[in-house]
Amino acid sequence: MSLSSTHTVYPDLRSWLRRLSETDRVAVLRENTPLKHRLAAIAKRLDGSKAAYFPKPDGHPIPVISGFMSRRGWIAEAMGVDEGELLARFRQAADNPLPWKETPAGQAPCQQVVHREVDMHDLLPIPTHSEHDSGPYITAGMVIARNPVTGVQNVSINRIQVHGKRRMALLMLPRHLHAFYKAAEAAGQALPIAIVIGADPLTLLASQAITPIDYDELEIAGALHGKPLEVAKCLSNEVRVPAHAEIVIEGRILPGERDEEGPFGEFPKYYSAREFREVIDVDLVSHRRSPIYHTIVPAEMEHLLLGSIPREATLLAHLQRSFPGVLDVHLSIGGVGRYHLFVKLRKTHEGMPKNVILCAFGAHYDIKHVVVVDEDVDVHEPQQVEWAVSTRFQADRDLVVIAGAQGSVLDPSTTLYHGGRDTAELELHQQGMSAKMGLDATRPVRYHDHVFTKVMIPGEKDIDLSAEVVPGVRIDWDSL
Incomplete structure (x- = not known):
């Protein structure tokens, strides 16, 4: 480029x-x-x-x-x-x-x-x-x-x-x-x-x-x-x-x-x-x-974007070295631009999303939750990611939890690992202990008929509303 x-x-x-x-x-x-x-x-x-x-x-x-x-x-x-x-x-x-x-x-x-x-x-x-x-x-x-x-x-x-x-x-x-x-x-x-x-x-x-x-x-x-x-x-x-x-x-x-x-x-x-x-x-x-x-x-x-965009670029390159099917990543603003990673994946094998999750955790210790979604989901739209979790994820099958990993020392929930003691009371090597969670919110590689096909209307993405809406027209509803 x-x-x-x-x-x-x-x-x-x-x-x-x-x-x-x-x-x-x-x-x-x-x-x-x-x-x-x-x-x-x-x-x-x-x-x-x-x-x-x-x-x-x-x-x-x-x-x-x-x-x-x-x-x-x-x-x-x-x-x-x-x-x-x-x-x-x-x-x-x-x-x-x-x-x-x-x-x-x-x-x-x-x-x-x-x-x-x-x-x-x-x-x-x-x-x-x-x-x-x-x-x-x-x-x-x-x-x-x-x-x-x-x-x-x-x-x-x-x-x-x-x-x-x-x-x-x-x-x-x-x-x-x-x-x-x-x-x-x-x-x-x-x-x-x-x-x-x-x-x-x-x-x-x-x-x-x-x-x-x-x-x-x-x-x-x-x-x-x-x-x-x-x-x-x-x-x-x-x-x-x-x-x-x-x-x-x-x-x-x-x-x-x-x-x-x-x-x-x-x-x-x-x-x-x-x-x-x-x-x-x-x-x-x-x-x-x-x-x-x-x-x-x-x-x-300004604070969150300065931190998230360079991390996203590094994470995308890191994941793509092992998984060319990774298409995009996003560190969500709800996850303060550090802790929650959404990954868009062109899935070719069952189990692949879990490998991607593990690779993401190894890429940066700040990452706490990873959600892997299919290529029909926009990872920059949290509502779409939530939709994928709600319809493609089952906790007993698709959840990955790793206990006792290194996390962010600025995440206050990590202090709970030490009986709620304030981080200031802990030695440096004790700070930031965290659990990690991954969600495989992808559909099966093969599925029957259209059961996992996202509903779309033909042509909806090509509509130019400025060419379709007539500006300045008012309807006299009483005279219809």
Whole structure:
């Protein structure tokens, strides 16, 4: 798959926001919206319909944007493909990364203004989102770090609680950033990082790719753009960041130090507990002239889609290696874009759906429930999936249950395995224990007559209502 020659590339956040504004997809709110709760509440009400732009929130000179990637179709549009090609395009980019291109020193827009004396509370308009959040959080910050051994970068989005002028705490799940940090900490060293806020939509999406360690997501971003991503070397360390980003926070994750972090309303729509987390010490902040601050409202569409689409692309490729009959996958929004996977399968053998279920569980530990359906079911329509379960599934025959598997540590139901103790009381190796469930909601390969044939009316999909409905006609019902 190649990009259309007419595809518009959006090299920075501003160009994408311009596109959304031109097509009436940005709501401009009143000035002075409070940063505590009110801003997030308004952005949530607009979620999935319009991006929310807040000028002078709480009187702060830096505006806030939220929700500019809150529709699946918008993300496909930024890629320059139809929505049905979205996963294939992302997978193509992940499989064919482009090395980034470094911008000459002093020319990067993200370094036009530099602050070396930093008070994070005053410098940036950082919202407090949910009711019981323990304070203001950076929720859309891409954390970029280099492997202390190989020098290869990793990009991830981590929640970051702002504690003091230069001190912040972050959640690191046991993935690549955490591995980099543990290697640095074992050597008694801090891990230099950059936190990028306000990147273009495709770079933000690329940050969530599921890749092996030592696989720089900024190179996937370049492939999504169709040309090498322009990067700049940080001013205080060796990390490279997107040159056209709005804001860059440079700092270090300190060895041996922990601060309390949480509670925080996470993507499962529950609060994670207060725990002691690793600490960031901020060295400096740089930004564009008149920057824009991006915040993601936790557990809403922008948050869920950023996580689900890259996972879907990876899962589809993984399943198709063993099962070419897998046609499509979808991580449902009801399953918070992580836990519930729907798989469309062209079934050729009885038992095949159960093998697909087991393969899906091995592909990513977050997956909790898998439903396999036939090719006449649209996995992006939960009502159709439910119909398949209601008419093609029998629990005594088609149910797969696996007990005591590794699951998501952010799923609160996993704590029940330990007598209901709070996750914070469990050691790391005990957290996230989960049961897995698979449902084979496929029809038999062979069946009598039309007993499992989906009811359809000939020609229904080809109807063009604009050609059939006569506009502007009113019926005088009394004179008939």
